[in-house]
Structure formats: C-alpha cells, structure tokens
Amino acid sequence: MSTENRCELPEDVQIRILADVVSPLCGPQGATYIFGKQKGLDPTMFEVVDQAIQDFYEKASPVTLEIKGVGAGGGIAGGLCAFAQANIVSGIDTCLNLINFDKKVSHADLVVVGEGRLDRQSLAGKAPIGVAKRTPVGVPVIAICGSLAEDLPSLPFENIQAAFSILEKSEPLADSLKNASLYLERTAANIGHLLTMRKI
Numbered sequence: 313m314s315t316e317n318r319c320e321l322p323e324d325v326q327i328r329i330l331a332d333v334v335s336p337l338c339g340p341q342g343a344t345y346i347f348g349k350q351k352g353l354d355p356t357m358f359e360v361v362d363q364a365i366q367d368f369y370e371k372a373s374p375v376t377l378e379i380k381g382v383g384a385g386g387g388i389a390g391g392l393c394a395f396a397q398a399n400i401v402s403g404i405d406t407c408l409n410l411i412n413f414d415k416k417v418s419h420a421d422l423v424v425v426g427e428g429r430l431d432r433q434s435l436a437g438k439a440p441i442g443v444a445k446r447t448p449v450g451v452p453v454i455a456i457c458g459s460l461a462e463d464l465p466s467l468p469f470e471n472i473q474a475a476f477s478i479l480e481k482s483e484p485l486a487d488s489l490k491n492a493s494l495y496l497e498r499t500a501a502n503i504g505h506l507l508t509m510r511k512i
Contacts, residue, residue, distance in 0.1 A: 329401030332438050335383030337376060337390040338366040343383035351386050363407060388401065404442025411496050422507070423453045430475055431461030443469040456499055457493070476503065 336342050344362040350353055367385060369508075373394035376382055381400040382390035392398035408414070417423060425440035434441055444453045455475040467474060478495040479488060484503050 313342070319399050327398035329381075329389050329392055329400045330406050331381045331384035331385070331400050332403040333384045334380045336378075337369060337379065337382045337387055338362055341383075343387035346383065347386050355402060359505055373423060379474070391503060404439050404440070405446070405459075407439075408443070408446055413443075417447055417451065420447075420451050423447045423451055424451060425455050426457065427455060427474070428458045430455055430457040430459075430464060432465075433464040435470060441470050441472075446470055454503065458488070492508065 333347050338344070341360070342362060342365075343399065344358050344365065345354070348358055354360065366377070369390065373422070376390050376394040379390075379393060379400065382393055384400070389400060393400065400508075423442050423443065427434055427438065427440045430440070440455055444455075448451050449471075452473045453471050455472050455478055457475060459479055460475055460477045464475075476499055478492070478499040480495055480498070
C-alpha cells in the first residue's frame with residue numbers, strides 16, 4: 313500500500329485493537345453478513361455492501377482482506393489496520409490478564425457469565441465465551457442471558473455447562489427491557505436455590 317494512503321502517527325504511538333471476534337472483513341463470515349443485520353442493515357443489501365467493501369480494499373489495502381478479526385466493529389478494525397497501522401490483539405485475553413483472572417478464578421466454586429443474547433455469533437469470540445474458555449476445568453460455568461437463540465449447539469459447549477434466559481413470558485421488547493432487572497434478580501434467585509439444594 314502506498315504511503316499516501318496511510319495515516320501518519322507520532323513515532324511513539326501504537327494502536328492496539330482489542331477484538332473478541334475473528335471475522336474477516338468480507339465474505340459469508342465477514343462484517344456485513346455476520347453483523348449487518350444486528351447493526352440495522354437490510355439483508356437484501358448484504359451482497360451489495362459486502363462487494364463494495366471488497367472492491368474498496370482490493371484497491372486501497374488488499375492485505376487487510378487477509379487479516380483475521382478486521383471484521384470486528386462492523387469493519388472499523390479493518391480501517392484502523394489499513395490506514396493507522398493498528399494491530400489486533402485478543403480483547404478478552406488482554407482484559408483478563410489485566411485483572412489477573414487466572415489467579416482469581418483458580419479457587420472459584422462457580423463462574424457466572426452474561427450476554428444480552430447468546431447465539432452462534434457469541435461463539436466467534438465474544439467476552440462470555442472467552443471467560444468460559446479461560447476458566448479451569450472443574451470449575452463450572454453458567455450463563456445468564458437476556459435470551460437464548462435457536463442456533464446454539466447443545467450444552468455443554470465452550471466450557472459453559474448451563475445457560476438460562478431471564479425472560480419469563482412472551483411480551484413486547486420494550487416491556488422486557490423495562491423489567492430486565494427484576495427478571496435477572498428472579499433468575500439469579502432460582503439458580504441460587506438450585507445450588508443450595510445441591511448441598512442438602
């Protein structure tokens with residue numbers, strides 16, 4: 313890539329992107345097809361948008377199309393790598409290292425992770441999966457989620473032993489969001505009762 317396409321950064325500045333997904337920029341597993349709908353893009357536009365991104369980077373920075381993780385953030389990681397010399401590192405591993413997670417979890421009896429919606433997209437490196445993978449074998453991991461998608465593999469998966477949706481009934485999204493704290497509290501209480509029964 314020619315130097316005129318690159319952002320000139322001060323010599324002592326290095327950008328590191330903390331990314332929890334390994335999606336490429338383009339293609340069936342890329343930013344548009346995996347994250348487009350979530351970001352509000354009409355699925356009928358996926359092919360057009362994906363091709364436009366592909367065409368742009370083939371001209372501006374072909375090497376970016378080969379880097380794992382540049383599809384993160386709807387493709388913003390790709391732009392930072394191509395034009396600001398950024399490097400992608402594991403977001404969850406970096407954060408867990410900063411809090412000394414391995415030492416803190418070594419004596420844990422249970423690890424609880426959370427996700428707004430646990431689905432197959434979560435398996436692409438989202439934080440709850442990263443935490444579960446770093447949890448030692450023998451320490452159970454459970455997930456408490458807003459909802460569970462139908463495309464999830466059978467439990468256990470990725471070191472998660474059980475997953476619970478906090479939704480108590482079918483209702484409009486606005487009502488679910490309004491009552492989320494109450495539903496979360498009730499679900500946590502039910503799980504607590506189960507754990508207590510286990511000790512009887």
